Amino acid sequence: xxxxxxxxxxxxxxxxxxxxxxxxxxxxxxxxxxxxxxxxxxxxxxxxxxxxxxxxxxxxxxxxxxxxxxxxxxxxxxxxxxxxxxxxxxxxxxxxxxxxxxxxxxxxxxxxxxxxxxxxxxxxxxxxxxxxxxxxxxxxxxxxxxxxxxxxxxxxxxxxxxxxxxxxxxxxxxxxxxxxxxxxxxxxxxxxxxxxxxxxxxxxxxxxxxx
Numbered sequence: 008x009x010x011x012x013x014x015x016x017x018x019x020x021x022x023x024x025x026x027x028x029x030x031x032x033x034x035x036x037x038x039x040x041x042x043x044x045x046x047x048x049x050x051x052x053x054x055x056x057x058x059x060x061x062x063x064x065x066x067x068x069x070x071x072x073x074x075x076x077x078x079x080x081x082x083x084x085x086x087x088x089x090x091x092x093x094x095x096x097x098x099x100x101x102x103x104x105x106x107x108x109x110x111x112x113x114x115x116x117x118x119x120x121x122x123x124x125x126x127x128x129x130x131x132x133x134x135x136x137x138x139x140x141x142x143x144x145x146x147x148x149x150x151x152x153x154x155x156x157x158x159x160x161x162x163x164x165x166x167x168x169x170x171x172x173x174x175x176x177x178x179x180x181x182x183x184x185x186x187x188x189x190x191x192x193x194x195x196x197x198x199x200x201x202x203x204x205x206x207x208x209x210x211x212x213x214x215x216x217x218x
């Protein structure tokens with residue numbers, strides 16, 4: 008075999024190996040993007056319209072007509088709502104609800120004998136923009152007896168419910184003791200785990216909802 012032929016063969020082997028590695032990495036990234044957001048129970052404290060405060064928007068830490076702001080660590084929760092092929096879902100309603108800093112829900116059937124934080128909206132909604140983006144100003148979820156800190160989430164297309172799920176705090180020590188969290192695979196848990204960063208003095212987290 009000539010030197011030229013050997014060099015050509017070596018270049019071909021390197022090219023094929025590199026392409027295979029690239030293909031595997033690309034496949035892994037695409038596979039991660041197509042993992043559907045896992046569904047979860049609505050829970051007993053979803054506030055129906057008659058229970059909600061008159062001020063229902065995507066800012067849960069300021070209630071209209073109330074001077075005080077919500078107690079707790081304020082965060083910006085944002086992300087996109089999309090199909091598994093990456094197509095953005097525009098004009099979709101996304102709702103969140105969670106207990107206040109004292110672990111009390113905005114629901115008359117919550118049995119906990121603690122005072123509800125009147126500065127916390129407890130329930131909010133947003134409408135996704137043309138790129139599928141949503142955002143909420145809320146508090147970092149706190150513990151509720153028997154549960155890890157979590158935020159309930161519901162996505163609707165008009166009045167049709169597409170998904171109900173829950174978001175958790177990544178690495179929280181209570182996750183391992185939460186029955187609903189433990190039912191998920193590691194990849195599913197990653198899809199709904201909030202990782203917080205600080206940007207211009209704002210604590211924020213990004214969770215994409217894939218339906």
